[in-house]
Amino acid sequence: MTAPFPRLGGVLHSGGISLESLADRFGTPLYVYDLDQVRESLRRFEDAFAGMDLLLAYSVKANGNLAVLHRMAQWGAGADIVSGGELFRARQAGIPADRIVFAGVAKTAEEMRAGLREGIYAFNVESEGELRRLEAVAAEEGTVAPFAMRVNPDIVSPTPHEYTRTGHAQTKFGVPMGRALDLYREAARSSHLWARGIDVHIGSQILDAGPFVQALDHVATLARSLRSEGVLLEFLDLGGGYGVRYGEAGSERELDLEELAERMKPTVAELELRLVLEPGRSLVGPAGVLLTRVEYVKEGQGKTFVIVDGGMTELLRPSHYGGYHAIEPVRARPGAETRPVDVVGPICETGDFLARDRSLPLPQAGDLLAVHTAGAYGFAMASNYNARRRPAEVVVEGGEAFLVRERESLEDLVRGERIPWPVG
Ligand SMILES: *Cc1c(COP(=O)(O)O)cnc(C)c1O
Secondary structure (H helix, E strand, O other): OOOOOOEEOOEEEEOOEEHHHHHHHHOOOEEEEEHHHHHHHHHHHHHHOOOOOEEEEEEHHHOOOHHHHHHHHHOOOEEEEOOHHHHHHHHHOOOOHHHEEEOOOOOOHHHHHHHHHHOOOEEEEOOHHHHHHHHHHHHHOOOOEEEEEEEEOOOOOOOOOHHHEOOOOOOOOOEEHHHHHHHHHHHHOOOOEEEEEEEOOOEOOEOOHHHHHHHHHHHHHHHHHHHHOOOOOOEEEOOOOEOOOOOOOOOOOOOOHHHHHHHHHHHHHHHOOEEEEOOOHHHHOOOEEEEEEEEEEEEOOOOEEEEEOOOOOOOOHHHHHOOOOOEEEOEOOOOOOEEEEEEEOOOOOOOOEEEEEEEEEOOOOOOEEEEOOOOOOOHHHOOOHHHOOOOEEEEEEOOEEEEEEOOOOHHHHHOOOOOOOOOO
């Protein structure tokens, strides 16, 4: 794979455009996504799983920008959504409803109604209560709800942080395997439920094929039991979580998709089921960078702080999950002394940092830094805390840059608020 943001003449570029020029034109902090790289990542999935009946349902929560979703739709991807808001986004961007799967533990009746009216491919149901509610809503709507039970295979997936593990028995996600079988049997007696598939999602940023293969084996066993009872499914949904390279020491690798596909092929072929995958991070993460400008360099007591104009409000992963992102100066500073620094943001929280004890060529105020692998769970988790305006987003494609989200204005910050008394 080509480097998403190569250094040319000492300056990082995206699709032939210097990141410096993008920061000058659109301001900082700024998200930049290289769509040619996203396209390439999607192709890598298509190539690895070629020959299988595959639906790539891009996980919208990783990066829900309409322009990104629109390209996904044009490239044949569907969507994995977790809220009515994401359904709205996906449909606005032109993703066909029959390529949308709906996950999430707390679906409201309203969200179910919206999904049914749009005609989505399947609801990935996470509990018995949810299945009952889905049946009731489908009955009210006079329709049949296609669903998959999300099973919890009780696999402890080796993700870097416990918050991104979802496949063991103690999480809120899914139902135990044994219970799932009973629920499928019940559903078979309902005229408003259509058991269309089985779903599993074991976590995020998983670097080995093993846990996925294990999860597949679990759901395959369930699919065989169902088949023997006459419940014929259409698809297996193996969820997302395909790990990318963040560049942290010791994790200098990404999941081997070819190996994963090879190991999954025999089971998928035997079952003759459609395979749904829900990659999020692996499609957009490496294709994105957060540009942030140095405001001050401050010598603390035995520590150097590089204070930048973007922090946890723009990129929450470092403070929330201890996430690692490689950071580089956009323009090389020859001769700069390299030393360990903390790269910190403007937010009034000690937990507001992008990197700690990171060796960096010491920048100066006004320098631009690139925070890598920020295309997934970057803007998507941005907030207005400290009355920060959420940043702008730019995509680069075919050597051209397009603004795909304006930086928020001060007016945006108070939109919808009311002072219920006379002012002045
Ligand atoms: C978050 C999520 C995904 C995507 O995970 P990635 O690590 O971004 O690939 C897929 N499916 C479900 C159900 C999710 O919650």
